[in-house]
Amino acid sequence: MSAETASSSTAGPPAPVQRPTRRFTGRNNRGGRSVILSQPGGYSTEAVYRPPQPIRGGIPICFPKFFDEEFLEKHGFARTEVWILTHDTAFPPPTPDHAYVDFLLDHKPDDFQDWPNHKFELRLRVILGPTGDLTMTTRVKNVNTNGEPFAFKFAYHSYFSVSNILATRIEGLQGLDYRDYLNHNQFTEEADVLTFEEELDRAYLNTPDEIRIRDLELRRVITIHKDDSLPEIVVWNPWEDDAGLISDFGYEEYKEMICVEAAAMDSEITLNPNEEWTATQRLSAKEY
Numbered sequence: 001m002s003a004e005t006a007s008s009s010t011a012g013p014p015a016p017v018q019r020p021t022r023r024f025t026g027r028n029n030r031g032g033r034s035v036i037l038s039q040p041g042g043y044s045t046e047a048v049y050r051p052p053q054p055i056r057g058g059i060p061i062c063f064p065k066f067f068d069e070e071f072l073e074k075h076g077f078a079r080t081e082v083w084i085l086t087h088d089t090a091f092p093p094p095t096p097d098h099a100y101v102d103f104l105l106d107h108k109p110d111d112f113q114d115w116p117n118h119k120f121e122l123r124l125r126v127i128l129g130p131t132g133d134l135t136m137t138t139r140v141k142n143v144n145t146n147g148e149p150f151a152f153k154f155a156y157h158s159y160f161s162v163s164n165i166l167a168t169r170i171e172g173l174q175g176l177d178y179r180d181y182l183n184h185n186q187f188t189e190e191a192d193v194l195t196f197e198e199e200l201d202r203a204y205l206n207t208p209d210e211i212r213i214r215d216l217e218l219r220r221v222i223t224i225h226k227d228d229s230l231p232e233i234v235v236w237n238p239w240e241d242d243a244g245l246i247s248d249f250g251y252e253e254y255k256e257m258i259c260v261e262a263a264a265m266d267s268e269i270t271l272n273p274n275e276e277w278t279a280t281q282r283l284s285a286k287e288y
């Protein structure tokens with residue numbers, strides 16, 4: 001990953017105060033492979049860039065739901081809505097060698113009729129550090145004026161690029177309970193590293209603050225550092241048969257991707273009026 005920073009722009013809101021002068025491509029400093037799936041820009045070759053289709057790749061934000069929920073689209077509406085650039089003074093300013101940008105989910109109070117009586121603010125700060133670390137902090141605030149709490153779920157649905165799914169290992173999950181969404185059972189992970197040889201769709205519970213994706217062919221480790229607001233890690237690869245059913249996914253792309261999603265999706269977060277919830281994940285990559 002690499003970025004150059006521009007000096008602050010303060011000419012009238014809304015505006016990012018500091019931004020990369022080049023588009024973030026998720027490539028490492030040695031000119032190597034992208035960290036985030038997969039083609040230029042970090043998306044599937046078949047990604048569709050037209051609402052209401054979510055974009056396949058990158059790091060979609062799942063909010064206020066995860067999976068299919070009655071009345072709401074799968075994984076919630078945040079990943080298919082328009083976000084605007086803003087300048088969020090409530091976030092602490094990062095150090096000068098970090099580039100950052102603030103986003104706000106743009107909506108009017110009555111926009112989401114399927115999720116009524118939930119007045120909320122959803123804000124995201126993305127920070128790119130000088131060594132390529134990518135930090136994302138989300139803030140959700142209940143701005144209901146009717147005194148009502150609301151509840152939600154959340155995930156950073158990160159699509160990581162790997163050289164070969166057969167040579168990919170996830171470290172940090174041993175001993176954890178997980179829900180297996182392919183057979184709707186709960187198990188305990190016995191393996192010291194998670195390997196892949198078929199479709200996999202699981203939510204690991206009560207996970208530690210760091211989870212690593214080891215790419216044995218690239219000799220690269222991507223670390224997901226996350227805070228306590230994100231207790232679950234969802235791991236998903238559709239494998240061949242399921243990938244063939246996903247129209248915005250290249251048929252062979254399952255071989256070079258893995259979704260590892262820091263999430264609060266097993267139980268809902270409840271916010272009272274004026275309460276705020278924040279959740280941070282930081283991604284770093286190292287070759288060895």
Ligand SMILES: O=P(O)(O)OC[C@H]1O[C@@H](O)[C@H](O)[C@@H](O)[C@@H]1O
Nearest residue numbers: 054074075181201202234236261
């Ligand atoms: O196709 P979508 O809506 O982007 O979802 C992709 C996958 O997202 C994962 O988070 C889920 O665990 C999977 O069950 C799901 O298939």
